[in-house]
Amino acid sequence: MAPPTRIRLQAGTLPAVVGSLVRETRHAIGWSQDELAGRAGTSQTKVWRIERGDAAAQDLATLDRVLGALGLRSTLEIEGRHLADREDQRDPVHAALATAVAGRLQRCGWSVSGEVPTGASSPTGWIDLLGYREGDASMAIVEIKTDLPDIGGLQRQVSWYEREAPHAARRLGWRPEFAAVIVVCLDTTAVARQLRDHRPVLGPAFPGDARALSAWLRDPAAPHPRRRTLVVTDLAPHRGLALEPSGLHGRRPPAAYRDYRDAAAVLAARRARSRAG
Numbered sequence: 001m002a003p004p005t006r007i008r009l010q011a012g013t014l015p016a017v018v019g020s021l022v023r024e025t026r027h028a029i030g031w032s033q034d035e036l037a038g039r040a041g042t043s044q045t046k047v048w049r050i051e052r053g054d055a056a057a058q059d060l061a062t063l064d065r066v067l068g069a070l071g072l073r074s075t076l077e078i079e080g081r082h083l084a085d086r087e088d089q090r091d092p093v094h095a096a097l098a099t100a101v102a103g104r105l106q107r108c109g110w111s112v113s114g115e116v117p118t119g120a121s122s123p124t125g126w127i128d129l130l131g132y133r134e135g136d137a138s139m140a141i142v143e144i145k146t147d148l149p150d151i152g153g154l155q156r157q158v159s160w161y162e163r164e165a166p167h168a169a170r171r172l173g174w175r176p177e178f179a180a181v182i183v184v185c186l187d188t189t190a191v192a193r194q195l196r197d198h199r200p201v202l203g204p205a206f207p208g209d210a211r212a213l214s215a216w217l218r219d220p221a222a223p224h225p226r227r228r229t230l231v232v233t234d235l236a237p238h239r240g241l242a243l244e245p246s247g248l249h250g251r252r253p254p255a256a257y258r259d260y261r262d263a264a265a266v267l268a269a270r271r272a273r274s275r276a277g
Contacts, residue, residue, distance in 0.1 A: 014055075014058075015053040015054065015055040015058055016053035018050070018053075018058060018063065019050055019051045019052055019053035019054075019058075020051075020053075021072070022036075022047070022050055022051050022066060022067070022070065023051040025070045025071075025072060026047075026051075026070065029070065033047045033048055033051070036066065036069060036070070039069040040062070040065040040066045040068070040069040041065055042062055042065065042066065046062060047066065050062070050063070050066060091146065092264065092267060093146050093186065093235070093260060093263050093264050093267055094144055094146050096235055096267055097144050097146065097184065097186060097233070097235060098114060098128050098129060098142075098144045100233075100235060100237075100238075101129060101142060101144065101184055101233065102114060102129055104238065104240070104241045104242065105129070105131050105140065105142075105217065105241075107239075108217055108218050108241065109133060109135075109220075110131040110132065110133050110140065110217070111131065111132045111133070111134070111174075112129055112130070112131045113129070113130045113131075113172055114128065114129055114130075115127075115128070116129075116130045116165075116168045116172070117168070118160070118161070118164035118165075118167070118168055119164070124160075124164070125157075125160060125161070125164070127141060127142075127143070127161050127164075127165060127168060128142055128143050128144045129141075129142035129144070130142070130165060130168060130169060130172070132169065132172070132174040132176060133220060134174075135220045136177075136178070136220040137175060137176055137177040137178065138176060138177070138178050138179070138180070138216075138220065138224075139165065139166075139169055139174065139176035139178070139179040139180070140179075140180055140182055140217065141161050141162065141165045141179060141180070141181045141182065142182045142183075142184060143157065143158065143161065143181070143182070143183045143184070144184050145183060145184070145185045145186065145191075146185075146186040146260050146263070147186070147190065147191065147194075147260055148185065148191055148194040148195070148198075149194075151194075151198045151201060151202065154183070155201075155205055158181055158183065158205075158228065161181065162179070162181060162227075165179060166179070178224055179227070180208070180213070180216070180224070180225055180226075180227055180228070180229065181227060181228045181229070182213065182229055182230075182231065182243075183206065183228075183229070183230040183231070184231055184232070184233055184243065185230065185231070185232045185233075185246065186232070186233075186234070186235075186257070186260065186263055187232040187233055187234045187244065187255050187256040187257065188255050188256070188257045188258060188259050188260065188262065188263060189255040189257070189258050189259065190258070190259040190260065191232065191255070192232075192247060192252065192255050195230075195246055195247055195248060196247065199247075199248055202230065202248055203248045203249060205228065206228045206229055206230035206246075206248060207226045207228065207229075207249070208225050208226035208227070208228055208229025208230070209225070209226070209229065209245075209249065210229065210231045210243050210244060210245040210246070211245070212225045212226070213225040213226075213229045213231065213243060214240075214241045214243050217241055217243075218240075218241065230246045230248060231243040231244060231245065231246055232244050232245075232246050232252070232255075234256035234257070234263075235256075235263060235266065235267055235270075236256070
């Protein structure tokens with residue numbers, strides 16, 4: 001049995017790709033267009049139009065019969081990684097943490113852009129925060145995490161943003177010469193447990209030190225940090241960066257919250273006091 005054919009589509013390519021697949025499969029079987037049309041319950045003209053890539057002829061019902069007659073089974077797989085990014089950004093705790101980190105960076109002299117889309121013509125994801133410091137042409141690629149349910153997904157996401165961030169920066173008029181990835185996690189006991197359990201994987205993937213990173217973020221004359229650093233922080237107002245060690249490379253301070261729900265309750269109470277005042 002031949003392996004399945006996987007077709008990676010770009011916008012506007014579906015009719016032509018499907019047409020070629022139908023034509024090549026029909027030739028391999030040895031059927032004429034008339035024979036395929038008869039078996040699929042359609043006309044020879046319709047088959048001819050499908051094979052030419054005529055989108056108007058490729059309605060789902062007809063395609064289902066044509067592909068079925070050829071013995072082809074089709075599966076539609078839609079990758080929606082960028083939609084998960086948008087769901088995160090609508091989360092109130094995630095949004096509050098991103099706002100807090102952006103403000104801290106700006107107070108240290110960084111230009112910050114939030115929810116920066118990746119992809120040239122259509123969004124393939126959104127970088128939570130992209131920072132640029134013109135003085136030393138440095139860029140900070142910041143990913144905000146309130147939880148860590150998918151360690152492999154985090155590593156793939158970071159690798160993707162490392163590749164895409166320079167293009168996104170140029171669209172903002174920035175010309176970075178050095179870039180560091182900063183994963184900022186909500187400081188909860190639940191996250192600490194996940195970091196501890198996955199330390200053998202995450203430690204080598206994020207070798208940076210929180211203190212060296214903070215020094216560089218505050219001072220362009222400080223040495224460059226490692227290119228990937230994972231830190232933790234809370235939602236409390238801070239004058240400084242308040243990016244604490246994650247525990248991947250040593251001890252970490254006690255967590256500020258038990259879990260996401262605890263942080264959300266603290267945030268809700270703060271907002272209620274603000275409205276009341």
